[in-house]
Amino acid sequence: MAAALLLVVLASCSSGTQTQAEPSPEATGGLNVQVASYDLAVGSQRFMVGLITSEQELVGWGDVDLRFAYLGTREEQVRGEVVSEATGRYLPIPNSSGQGPQAGQGPTVVPGAEGSGVYAAEVDFDRAGFWGVEVTADLDGDVQAGTATFEVFDEHRYPAVGDEAPRTENLTLDSTDVPREAIDSRAGQESGIPDEHLHTTTVASSIAGGKPTLLIVSTPVYCLSRFCGPITDMVAQLAHDYSAAANFIHIEVWRDFDNSVVNEAAAEWVMRDQNIFEPWVFLIDEQGIISHRWDNVATRAEIEPVLQDL
Numbered sequence: 001m002a003a004a005l006l007l008v009v010l011a012s013c014s015s016g017t018q019t020q021a022e023p024s025p026e027a028t029g030g031l032n033v034q035v036a037s038y039d040l041a042v043g044s045q046r047f048m049v050g051l052i053t054s055e056q057e058l059v060g061w062g063d064v065d066l067r068f069a070y071l072g073t074r075e076e077q078v079r080g081e082v083v084s085e086a087t088g089r090y091l092p093i094p095n096s097s098g099q100g101p102q103a104g105q106g107p108t109v110v111p112g113a114e115g116s117g118v119y120a121a122e123v124d125f126d127r128a129g130f131w132g133v134e135v136t137a138d139l140d141g142d143v144q145a146g147t148a149t150f151e152v153f154d155e156h157r158y159p160a161v162g163d164e165a166p167r168t169e170n171l172t173l174d175s176t177d178v179p180r181e182a183i184d185s186r187a188g189q190e191s192g193i194p195d196e197h198l199h200t201t202t203v204a205s206s207i208a209g210g211k212p213t214l215l216i217v218s219t220p221v222y223c224l225s226r227f228c229g230p231i232t233d234m235v236a237q238l239a240h241d242y243s244a245a246a247n248f249i250h251i252e253v254w255r256d257f258d259n260s261v262v263n264e265a266a267a268e269w270v271m272r273d274q275n276i277f278e279p280w281v282f283l284i285d286e287q288g289i290i291s292h293r294w295d296n297v298a299t300r301a302e303i304e305p306v307l308q309d310l
Contacts, residue, residue: 030054031146033135036118038277038295040125041156047123048297049088049135049148050116053109060110064088064119064137071130071149080132088119088135091299093227107137116226118297125152157272158280161293165213165284168203170251170265182255182263185221195236197243198250203265207288212246212310214238214303217269218279219253227297228279234300235281238307245310246283253278 036048049066051059066088069080090107093116110116125131131152136145159165171183173196180187187193198216206213216235218228232250239248253266253276262271270278283292283306292306 029146030144031059031135031137033133033146033148035133035148035150036296037150038280039156039158039160040150040152041160042125042128042152042154044122044124046120046294047086047133048091048118048120049133050118051107051135051137051146053139053144058110058112058116059107059137059139060092060117061090061108062106062137063090064107064135066119066121066123067134067136068123068125069132069134070127071132073129077130083126084123086121086123088121090117091120091297091302092117093230093297093299107139109139120297128152128154158277158295159269159282159290159293161290163290165203165207165215165282165288165290166268167207167288168251168265168268170202170249171199171263172202173199178255181257182252184250184252185219185254185257188221195232195239195250197239198232198236198248201247201249203249203251203284206247206249207284209247210286212286212291213249213282213284214246214307215249215251215269215282215284216279216298217251217253217266217282219257222254222257223279225296231279231281231298234298235303238300238303242304242307242310245307 030053032052034050036050053059066086067082068084069082070078071080072078129152130149132147132149134145134147136143171178173193175183180193183199184193193199203213203215214235216232218232220229220232223229235248251266252263255261255263262276270276270280281294281298282290285291294302
């Protein structure tokens, strides 16, 4: 399998990428693959994909196979030979309707009422440029595959593990002359600001106090995905359970959504070149250094062991 070729054609790099692929011999087509990672750079990191069938149904649970090929740069494209493989494990983001199938069940079509999620694996990219991924999933005996291309940069564009955390002066419950929705977008839909314990201090003050900080940057109301609200709720619950281990802070993305005004504090973390990607969760250590980060999808199963170690 590793010696096989992932035949990916990289086209029109300046205006987007398109892929064509010869799937694994045992697989048919049928999977639409969406790379869910926000910020990929040379080195080892979490890589995520979302999967949708040709009937536009979500795929979830179980494990999938990932194969990676280097495709070159904008200036020099290369034939995409497979250079690494990994197993993608499902990270579920449930909604209030339930958790979905039991653990151990293989990949299957997931009704929207059971939530959604992505497949993730730790992957080491050894060079910058364009890469291709082929994803193969056994959907109840029907092996399907799909491909996607993505770009890996020399360095991370967003605050990354090992970086000094921005000393952000975010809005809190004590902030005046700002709409409550600028502190938490849910304030306009509920009585007051929900999860007040996430809005009592600034990142700058928390770092100065020498206590670890778990920071989530999200907009629960205006999020383009369905992830922001459930992930914010999960962090709020962790804050109740682990308040002795760390400070917990939520930064709302939008100061004024209707007029496209972004909170300056959020822009420090999640806005680059006028583009906003969220949600993000960061763990900042006692010295103010980012020790962990989770982009787009963050689960209690990933974060809780880190908090227990604190």
